[in-house]
Amino acid sequence: MNGTFNNPPDIAPQVAEQAVSWLVEMQGGALSPRRQQAWEHWLDAHSEHQRAWDHIQRVNQRLRGLHSPLAHAALNAPKSSTRRQALKLLLLVGAGSAVTYGLRQQLPITPLLADYSSPVGQRRTVKLHDGSQIQLNTASAVDVTFDAQQRLIRLLEGEMQLTVADDPRPLHVVTAHGLLQPQGARFNVRQLRDHTQLAVFAGQVKLSPVAHSGGALVVEARQQVSFTAKAWNATHALDAGSGAWVDGMLVAAHMRLGDFLAELGRYRRGQLNCDPKVANLLISGTYPIDDTERVLDVLPLSLPVRVRRFTRYWVTVESNV
CATH class of the missing domain: 3.55.50.30 (Phage tail protein beta-alpha-beta fold)
Incomplete structure (x- = not known):
């Protein structure tokens, strides 16, 4: 992984417990008006509460795509205490505890432990060691691995715009649905549940869906395309609003x-x-x-x-x- 591993700020255990308790209560049914007001009061009381709540919601959403005993316990435990403990563990692991780096390779919760991420409603710009620049949209996460042979960026969730710097090492961008190989490019890539969207502003990007047995598609500047793990749609001219979120x-x-x-x-x-x-x-x-x-x-x-x-x-x- 990138030597500048970047965890989100720590969340205190007591705050994690409070966030998980609220989530478990909400999973049990709609809150009464009194409890709804109490939750909003708790949420607004401190920025750390808001950070913990944003994070536990993201944890809960991602659990549904995981197949592990910890995820099963968090989602399906018949007793709320068991579910609370599983959710609390996932929240703390994803929040930057000391054991995060070791667990990163053992638990299938990679988006929670991303090298770089952005919370809901915020954008973030990251300058990489080779001079490339990543701009992350709301609720997005990437992992970055550079070595002597290659540069690799994994889009774990959300959307990013990447400006590629000149470097003799090839650059590969991986999404859930395919591999992107840019050449002198600036492009936008957004990963959704069943497909990925690619918009190229400069240069060109070679696209290879992960389960496509044929050749690759070269997407030129001023073009965009959507693709699944098996195929791509027809390319077309950039939409007027492509990449406007950066501004x-x-x-x-x-x-x-x-x-x-x-x-x-x-x-x-x-x-x-x-x-x-x-x-x-x-x-x-x-x-x-x-x-x-x-x-x-x-x-x-x-x-x-x-x-x-x-x-x-x-x-x-x-x-x-």
Whole structure:
């Protein structure tokens, strides 16, 4: 691994216990209004509480893709105490405890222990040893391995934009669905559950899906493509908003409101819902992803919708008719 292994800041054991207790309680059913208010008070009381809550939510989501006794216990234990202990262990392991580096190679929770990561609603720029630059979008994580023969970047989750520096060693970028081999390139790559999206701004990138038996696809500058583990779709010209997140913007060009809110929801904590009655309304414009509340406030000015805030973490956009 990269010699500059970068863990997230430590989370105190008592705070981890509190976060896990809240999650286990929520998994048991909807909170009463009194308990909902108590949770929000706890969450807002300290930045470490917010950091722990963000992290335990990410742990819980990733457990569903793991096949290990620890993950099984966290998800399926019949007693809440067993589940709480498993979740607490995963939270602390992913939060930068002293044993993290050794466990990194033993437990299948690599995204939690990434070399570089960004929390929900934040972006991060990382300068690598070879001069290349990674820009991480919200809730993203990468591992970086450089040696004498090659440079390797694994996109573990989320989205990044990479500007490749000149270096005699080949650079490989790996996602869950394929291998990317850039040449003098600047490109954006986003990993979703069932496919990866690639947009090339400069240079070219050779794409090889992991389970594709044929040749590779060379994606040229000003092109983008989506691919699965077995195949790729037809390439096409860059969308107007490709990579706009680097500048803090979300660009919509006749986008469905449901799709727009799903994108906007990536940049905020909690749940952002869209009433099916208004999901097919079309929206266009350029919107700041660093101020999602402002974006929600202006929606009713251009669309026949209203924004209902049950709490700051549970928001629904619905028809105003």
